Amino acid sequence: MIPHRLSTVRDVDRILVVDDGQIVEEGSHDELLERDGAYADVWRVQVGDVDALPGEFVSEAAAVMRDDWQIRYGSRRSRWSSSAATTASSSIR
Numbered sequence: 001m002i003p004h005r006l007s008t009v010r011d012v013d014r015i016l017v018v019d020d021g022q023i024v025e026e027g028s029h030d031e032l033l034e035r036d037g038a039y040a041d042v043w044r045v046q047v048g049d050v051d052a053l054p055g056e057f058v059s060e061a062a063a064v065m066r067d068d069w070q071i072r073y074g075s076r077r078s079r080w081s082s083s084a085a086t087t088a089s090s091s092i093r
Contacts, residue, residue, distance in 0.1 A: 006043050015039065 003009050010029045017025035017032065017039045025037050032039035041057045044050065050058075 006039070006046055 001009065006029075009015055013028065015025075015027060015029065015032060016023050017037070019038060025032055025035065025039050027035070033043060041053055044052050045061075
C-alpha cells in the first residue's frame with residue numbers, strides 16, 4: 001500500500017520508507033519517529049508541525065515544488081502575473 005496520509009499506516013506492524021526506488025527506513029510508526037529521519041519529516045508536515053522540520057528538508061521541498069511548477073506550467077506564471085497586473089491597473093482608472 002502506498003498511502004497519501006501517514007495516519008493510514010500508523011498502526012501497521014511494519015512500514016517501509018522508499019526514496020528514489022530504494023528502501024531507506026523500515027520499522028513501526030513509533031520506531032520511525034524515534035529515528036527522526038525521512039518518515040518523521042513527512043509526519044511533521046502532515047500534522048502541521050512545520051517549525052520542527054530541519055532546514056535542509058524545507059529547502060529540498062521548496063526546490064522540488066519549484067521544479068514541479070516549471071514542469072507543469074512553464075512560463076505561464078509570468079503571463080498570469082502580468083495580465084493580472086494589467087487588469088488591476090485598468091480597473092483602477
